[in-house]
Amino acid sequence: MEKQPALPKKIIPFFWYFLKPKWINILIILLCPMVWAVVTSVNPYVLKIVIDTVVSFKGDPKDVWTVAAVPVTLFILLQVFLDIAMRIEEWVKLKTIPPMKAYMRARMFDYVQLHSYSYFQEKLSGSLSNKVLDMVRGFENMFVCISFTFLPIIITAFISVGLLWTVHYWFALFMLFWFITYLTITGIYSLRCIKVADEHSEANSILSGKIVDTFRNMATVRLFSRRKFENNYLDHYQKTEVLKATILGKELLKVHIFQGIASTILFSLSLILFIHTWRNGWVTVGDFTFVMSTTFSMLILTWWTAEQFVIFFKDLGLSRQALSLITVPHEIVDAPDAKPLIVNEGKIEFHNVTFNYAPHKNIFYEKNIIIKPGENIGLVGFSGSGKTTFVHLMLRFFDIQSGKILIDGQDISKVTQASLREHIAMIPQDTMLFHRTLMENIRYGREDASEKEVIEASKKAACHEFINDLPEKYNSIVGEGGVKLSGGQRQRIAIARAILKKAPILILDEATSALDSATERVIQDSLWELMQGRTTIVIAHRLSTLSRLDRILVFEDGEIIESGTHDELLEKCGHYASLWELQSDGIIPGDEDLYDEEDDDEE
Numbered sequence: 001m002e003k004q005p006a007l008p009k010k011i012i013p014f015f016w017y018f019l020k021p022k023w024i025n026i027l028i029i030l031l032c033p034m035v036w037a038v039v040t041s042v043n044p045y046v047l048k049i050v051i052d053t054v055v056s057f058k059g060d061p062k063d064v065w066t067v068a069a070v071p072v073t074l075f076i077l078l079q080v081f082l083d084i085a086m087r088i089e090e091w092v093k094l095k096t097i098p099p100m101k102a103y104m105r106a107r108m109f110d111y112v113q114l115h116s117y118s119y120f121q122e123k124l125s126g127s128l129s130n131k132v133l134d135m136v137r138g139f140e141n142m143f144v145c146i147s148f149t150f151l152p153i154i155i156t157a158f159i160s161v162g163l164l165w166t167v168h169y170w171f172a173l174f175m176l177f178w179f180i181t182y183l184t185i186t187g188i189y190s191l192r193c194i195k196v197a198d199e200h201s202e203a204n205s206i207l208s209g210k211i212v213d214t215f216r217n218m219a220t221v222r223l224f225s226r227r228k229f230e231n232n233y234l235d236h237y238q239k240t241e242v243l244k245a246t247i248l249g250k251e252l253l254k255v256h257i258f259q260g261i262a263s264t265i266l267f268s269l270s271l272i273l274f275i276h277t278w279r280n281g282w283v284t285v286g287d288f289t290f291v292m293s294t295t296f297s298m299l300i301l302t303w304w305t306a307e308q309f310v311i312f313f314k315d316l317g318l319s320r321q322a323l324s325l326i327t328v329p330h331e332i333v334d335a336p337d338a339k340p341l342i343v344n345e346g347k348i349e350f351h352n353v354t355f356n357y358a359p360h361k362n363i364f365y366e367k368n369i370i371i372k373p374g375e376n377i378g379l380v381g382f383s384g385s386g387k388t389t390f391v392h393l394m395l396r397f398f399d400i401q402s403g404k405i406l407i408d409g410q411d412i413s414k415v416t417q418a419s420l421r422e423h424i425a426m427i428p429q430d431t432m433l434f435h436r437t438l439m440e441n442i443r444y445g446r447e448d449a450s451e452k453e454v455i456e457a458s459k460k461a462a463c464h465e466f467i468n469d470l471p472e473k474y475n476s477i478v479g480e481g482g483v484k485l486s487g488g489q490r491q492r493i494a495i496a497r498a499i500l501k502k503a504p505i506l507i508l509d510e511a512t513s514a515l516d517s518a519t520e521r522v523i524q525d526s527l528w529e530l531m532q533g534r535t536t537i538v539i540a541h542r543l544s545t546l547s548r549l550d551r552i553l554v555f556e557d558g559e560i561i562e563s564g565t566h567d568e569l570l571e572k573c574g575h576y577a578s579l580w581e582l583q584s585d586g587i588i589p590g591d592e593d594l595y596d597e598e599d600d601d602e603e
Helices: 011-056 065-113 117-122 125-167 169-191 193-216 218-223 227-279 285-327 387-394 417-422 438-443 451-460 464-468 487-501 517-531 566-572 575-584
Strands: 348-356 362-371 376-380 402-407 424-427 505-509 535-539 551-556 559-564
Touching (some): 125 169, 125 285, 438 451, 487 517
8 A cells, every 4th residue: 555645743734735635626715705805895885886876866866777777786796796606615615625624534543543552552542533533623613714704804804994095094094003903912812822722622632531431431330330430530620621711711801802892992983083074074975884884894803703713723722732643653663665574384483582661671581482384382371471462562562672573584573564464363352343233343354255254254253143143133233342242252253353364373362261161162173273274372371272282381570481282381390280280279379360260251
């Protein structure tokens, strides 16, 4: 797939990145409101001409149309022209903005997906999704503010000043001075709102993430009767959001107070100035209509602009916060010359691998392991001994500090991450499903799989029968995370997905831990068949599941302290033999994960 260019990290270049390919459409969208600005400014002047023409007409009233027809026709044509321009704008906007928003969402969504495994462990998914959507909403709202408010009112103001000059230069100079002062002071006040708007946006995003987090764990909330606790927990973030909203509101209130005072000054002085000029015979009745209409129109427009400033800076804050998603560089990236991984045999090598999650606390130190092509390996050890880290490094969820991890002689840091993971199928201990149909969840293993292949994989994973018992069968929606299914059913779906993938390397992380004993025996036969001809790594606390494997590696504090077959390790009477004996007795001190208590989860 062709690599897309990096997204800009600043707000204006970011928006321009998406606007530039459609610049002609954008220009049309911007020009049409300019027509509105021109017509709005000229209309009062045309009305002035109509009034002056009618008032000054000295002939038979029946003949007034001989002099009024032209300005009246001009007035009507301006309205028609305006309506046509606005309909054109609506059509072009309809064809431009929704696809642009979709592309923006897609690019940000794609960028976020490329963050590392640890990134998503640390972030609230609700907050991340809100920021992606906030950027799109902010873009549209700010674009509307600029194209339909800020630019048109500037055009309106300067046209109005020019027309007022034809009445008397005092009106023009006063309006120009008032408008420039108004914009300058409003802009200064509004700039002070940006930092506050950013803080409010972040508080709002965190609050939203907390709400989603609670809803996602509603079963736990009910299990422990913690509704009041969650209310109190949320209240802390509510107070922060309210505080930031109040601070922002106070800043905006200052803007509104100034604007109210400025509006009163404009209207009052315009009226006083007109009476003065009329008394001296410098203006006509039509001039009065034009001046007061223009002044009133400017008052309405500037007040509307003030309201749009609120929206604009609020959305600017949301957009700046959303932009923080793409200002964070990806932690794990493909090498510039990365090539697709090619797996012909499935040989895995750890060569002098050193890795740690925190500095000076190595999990692995210069570790060397070779897993032969097609070899079935078991990993055993207490929680925290390094088993899961071992497979996560193979999947390149984390980058190692030094050394190399090779698959068929290819350094996994030099191949594309997508191709690496395409060649590895993993059945995790905690299976999470999409809020989609069962067919879609199983087919996730291989997009081009036929319905027949999905059903065949389901039969091998012993889930076809319970799926057929559901009202919608394979079209049944499983709920968020697969909540409508039992733990055992979810795990069988994960097994079916891995069977369908047909990857040359297979990782089983407690793949049958959530199954009852009868189902486990059926699944074990299917898994054993799946493992044939594939390089397989099995993480298991239930040691009986490892007895047929080619080799078992016993981990302790990141070190492999024993290696051999099940029988060989028992003969050594070492750590593995002690675990086997303890598990046979049903007691394993210090590691609850080794207990065989998970069979009750199956429905």
